[in-house]
Amino acid sequence: MKVSVIVPIYNTGKFLRECLDSLVKQIFDDYEIIIINDGSTDDSLEIAREYKASHENIRCYNNNKKGVSNARNLGFLKAKGDYIFFCDSDDYVDLSMLDKMYREITEAQAEVAVCNIYNVYDNGHKDIALSLPKEKILLNEDYQLTYKIINGTVFLANSAANKLYQREYLDSSNVFFEDTKKIYAEDACFNYLLYTTVNKICVIDEPLYYYRCKRNGSITNSYKPDLCNRMKYLLSTMIDTYSQLPQYEKLYPGIQNITYEFYIQLLYNEFKRNITYKEFKKIVIDKYFINILKGLNTAALSRNKKILYKLYFLKRYSLMYVFFMLRRGR
Template sequence: MTPFFSIILPSYNVEKYLDRCVKSFLAQSFTDYEIIIVDDGSTDRTGEIADSYVGKYDFIKCIHKDNGGLSSARNAGIAEAKGQFIHMCDADDWVTPTFLEIIATKAIGDIGIASQVPDIVKFNYYRHVDGKATLCKNILQEGCYDSVEDIDSLMKQALKSVNSYVLSAWSHIYRRDFLIENNLTFVSERKVGSEDFLFNLEALCFAKKVYAVNDACYYYDLRFGSLTQKYRESLPKQYVNLYRSYMKFIENSHVRNKHIDEFQNMFLWQLIFGTCFPNEYRKTENHSVADGRVRVKEICGINEVHTIARNQLKTAKKPIKILYLLAFVLKQEWIFFWIFVGKKKNS
């Protein structure tokens, strides 16, 4: 019998957390689901723990594969999934006991009425840091978004406020047939950096119905020392690849393309200025601030970065934005250094 949900758990060296994650699904009040653990070449006890659950529960499967990264593991899980709806949960996170019940009853409703079934469901979450959980709400009001204008509005909000909209895959549930019909898969995070951004922007281009749920159903475990806290040398190149991949997707897919300006704005200000620059000015064992200053100047010279900044300079009105754009165009790294390092030292 086809399960209602397929829960995909990409897992790499998560022996300390996998039990917590799996048990949060075993405690669900809604029980029509399967769990697919994807052991992505773990070198610790992750695979052993996964197999122990497979031996106990016939609705839990485990795929053991060579290490290929998070995107590869998610794609393997999607290919194996049989459920009508798919959720991809990071194996070091966990969910509330009523998570699936809320989605099944509140957002999806009567599965027999095809016109009422959403392609994508979004929900709120808790950010868990050092034992403390903080409620995080996305900017969407609860309800159904099912017109061209509605979806265009969602795309605009997602691009304008990535942190408030949250483009992470774990904050969505997807209709399985929707993913298959539109050939939606994850590009390797080793290539594009923010694979979730690319995946969900493409998904929004194809979506005809999105449902937003106000309930917080997910615990995102933010641990110090995780990937987001480390210096990432390849980040600028990965974000440029993300930019090129999405622009190529828009060019080839004949889908909504009304928000190219918003996408370019997001690329320049949230990914390059807001993520790459702080990454470069981060001091670690193998990276100095002096190294970062050289790299920031190089990033300003990247063709896509330089072109977008030059184009925005033509219409910019606020003095501070004009200053920043001039810093991009003229490669005046010292301005960015002052913003990210100098002001902190003087405060």
């Protein structure tokens, strides 16, 4: 078996047919589709069983509301393919995706292949999401690629869904998706940990994955009350792994950059509710973030982020509060 496609589903019946149609109609041969139903209460499971009945290369399993990370991990354990592709069930793919990505990753003998993404909007409009490196092959000599990725000079998207992974590499790295309830950005964590051991990544600068952008009222854009602890879990997991690398001191500024980006997201999240200044200040003075962010190199930051960082360490928390209040709802 060449490729295993893993599709976790949870109440995505509205979009699931388009997703599965794009997968079963691939111009590629020798692949399987593993659907993991995570306790859907709509018609998602019924649709999945319908496709399973008419396609021999589809298998379907139940996973009772354990989260997308657990569903992906289960799919990986059930997979028989030499390469692994994770697809979100409300998205869809180009009919040539598996063929092109498999050909590129095997010819390059790379551990990971990355393609570009189309952002798809409710009005039917779509645009290309990423500015990928011009090089077709990215080599990780002396952690140079790891350094560029965590510093943001090379951006391959945090998502696992625009990538094809070598099964042998995933097995040897022993990296799994962390529990969604514990961690923020489980895809990002998965990839950041893999990038510590990757040797070669091949780049296909063609939008082969169609990402359905979430509406403003969706869960993705709603207030997350546990976000602070989930971010700390993500950063601690990264630091635990990166601190064991011989180039940790060189890579640490990248950890700081990631921390600051997530920290800004955390503060924006808090203003999705009616947060008081007292509540805001309690979050801002959290020593966990202060200890990591001391000495951050702000040269590459946007003007607003530079200003926020300066206010942060000057302890001008009231001005920070006003800054986010003015941007609430934007």
